[in-house]
Amino acid sequence: MAMTPMTPARFRFAAFELQLGQRLLLREGRLLPVTSRAFDVLAVLAARAGELVSKEELLAAVWPGLVVEENNIQVQISQLRKLIGAASIATVSGRGYRLTLPCTGDNDAGAVPPAPASVPRQPALPLPPALYGRDEDLSDLDEMVRSRRLVSVLGTSGVGKTALAAAAARRALPRFTDGAAWVDVGTALAPADVVAAIAAALHLATDTPAADVVAHLAARRLLLVLDNADRVSAATAALAATLLAHAPRLHLLVTTQVRLNLLEESVYRLAALAVPTAGTPLAAARTFGALAMLEARVVALDHLFALDEDNIAAAIGLCRKLDGLPLALELAAARVPGLGLRTVLAHLNDGLGLLxxxxxxxxxxxxxxxxxxxxxxxxxxxxxxxxxxxxxxLPPWFGPDQLGVGPNRALRRLDKLAALVDRSLVVFDGGRAEPYALTETGRLFASAKRRQAGSTDRRKKAGASAGFRYD
Ligand SMILES: Nc1ncnc2c1ncn2[C@@H]1O[C@H](COP(=O)(O)OP(=O)(O)OP(=O)(O)O)[C@@H](O)[C@H]1O
Ligand SMILES: [Mg+2]
Known part of the structure; x- marks a missing residue:
């Protein structure tokens, strides 16, 4: 717990003395067995003796930067009541606690008024959206987070990695006595940015050296979530390796489009939401995650919207066209109140502009x-x-022999193909003779890129023959 320079060296209340520097609790000069967290809670209450200290303030002061369950406070309070008497700490129903004993603070230079406890704000775990079609993913990921120390959720942009990780972190929270910390490293570009983002989430100074951040976490039983690590996967991997070695009770959950590539890493490959086949009846179709999400998102924007026998075929068509990708479904749903399902579906063939x-x-x-x-x-x-x-x-489904290369380049290209599968940009279905495919929207995007690259090549050639340089 951070103490300001104005904090007294000790607090005295009734027969008790709380020595802040040595972190001791004494009764008539005799040492009492107090745990570190209980000590911190008592120090905050003593600094504000007679006043209500809210649960939020206690959480923020004693577990700075961490998200912990409220019952952690109750555990510390009941331990303290055993040590200093049940009536010494009053519960203010539903709000917080108050030290009832008159308390003085003093330091070696003489008595000074007790300083208020520093109360940093603590970042919350992000609230996950209502998740559709992820019950199984959530319990599988929860199990992985329980049993493995480094789990990365891998998948393409918009597939729902962050949303799922937020739900998983909340589910795992009660198992981590030091709580969970959520760090979005999506805007980080360099290794130092990753360290600074973690330090900030832990309420340390943002220029705290990496070694001190690691030392801060060394003894904690904490879930550290590093969200959106795509662009700094190598830096995240290096830091993760150090943390795993020095913080034996720490668990890491990472969301990324690029694997960390560590031996200790367990990869959870997150697929898009399940999509019904064409012709599935309304009730059965609603049990598919993609359709349930689409319906919920449209209803949220237009309370008069309802799926029925007339529009179910278009809704299924839309889910299939968008390959069950949550971000695409969300963007498409936003267009439905103004255009209707059929028009949105029809215009998706023209490109991605509508999304x-x-x-x-x-x-x-x-x-x-x-x-x-x-x-x-x-x-x-x-x-x-x-x-x-x-x-x-290439045709919608293709095999490796259709890549059109001779045997000496084949291995290199297979390697690249595997990298595209790893990034979820290419779908792999080992059960098919031609096992690779692009998603529908991926194909539109890749075609546009192909046309762009073709016209750049032509311009370069024309420029070269006219004597210009383009690069
Ligand atoms: N199962 C789901 N049910 C409802 N909404 C979802 C679901 N999954 C994702 N979403 C929503 O879809 C959008 C994209 O999800 P999210 O941000 O989790 O994707 P991501 O995989 O983390 O993407 P990126 O790699 O770009 O960070 C968000 O608005 C999210 O709330
Ligand atoms: Mg994300």
């Missing part, structure tokens, strides 16, 4: 499907980008 206008609070890459795909595309190496563009010209 834009995401909510103002969303990250820029989530304001349109084009932006989300551009983000994923930018994470690829140039050779992977080139292969991805070429795939747009």
């Amino acid at each position: 834009s206008g995401g909510s103002a609070g969303a990250a820029p890459r989530h304001r349109s499907l084009q932006a989300a795909l551009e983000w994923s595309y930018a994470l690829l190496a140039p050779e992977e980008q080139a292969l991805y563009r070429e795939l747009a010209a």
Whole structure:
């Protein structure tokens, strides 16, 4: 617990003395067995003796930067009551606690008024949206987080990694006595930014050296969530390896489009939501995550909307066209009140333009499907980008022999193909003779990239023959 320079060296109340520097609790000079957290709680109550200290203030002061269950406070309070008497700490129903004993604070230079406890605000775990079609994913991921120390949720942009991780972190919270910390590293670009983001979430100074951040976490039983690690996967991996080695009770949950590539890493590959086949009757179709999400999102924007026998075919068509991708469903749903399901479906063939206008609070890459795909595309190496563009010209399902290369380059290209599968940009179905495919929206995007690259090549050639340089 952070103490300000004005904090007294000790508090005295009734027969008790709380020595802040040595972290001791004494009764008539005899040491009492107090745990570290209980000590911190008592120090906050003593600093504000006679006043109500709310549960939120206690959580923020004693578990700064962490998200913990409220019952952690009750555990510490009941331990303290055993040590200093049940009546010494009053419960203010539903709000917080108050030290009832008159208390003085003093330091070696003489008595000073007790300083208020510093109460940093604590970041909350993000509230997950109502999740559709993720019951099984949530319990599987929960089990992984329980048994493995480094779990990364892998999948394409907008598939719902952050949403699922938020739900999983909440579910796991009671198992972590030091709570959970949520760190969005999505805007980090360099290793130092990752450390600074973690330090900030833990309420440490943002220039805290990495070694001190690791030391801070060393003894904690904590769930540390590193969200959106795509662009800093190597830095995240390096830090994760150090944390795993030095903080034996820490568990890490990472969301990323790029694997960390650590031996200790357990990868949870998150697929898009389940989609009904064409012709599925209304009631059965609603049991599929994609359709349930689409319906809920449209109803949220237009309370008069209802799925019925007339529009179910278009709704299923839309879910299939969007491959059950939550972000795409969300963007499409926003268009339905103005245009209707059939028009939205019909215009998706023209390109991705309709899937834009995401909510103002969303990250820029989530304001349109084009932006989300551009983000994923930018994470690829140039050779992977080139292969991805070429795939747009192949039939919907294809095999490795259709990549059109001789045996000496085949291995290299298979490697790139596997990288695209890893990024969820290419679908792999081992049960099929031709096991690879692009998603429908991915194909539209890759085709556009292919056309763009083609016209750039032509301009370059024309420029070269006219004596211009383009690069
Ligand atoms: N199962 C779901 N039910 C309802 N909404 C969902 C579901 N999954 C995701 N969403 C919503 O879809 C949008 C995209 O999800 P999310 O941000 O979790 O994607 P992501 O995989 O983390 O993407 P990125 O890689 O770009 O960070 C969010 O608005 C989220 O609330
Ligand atoms: Mg995310």
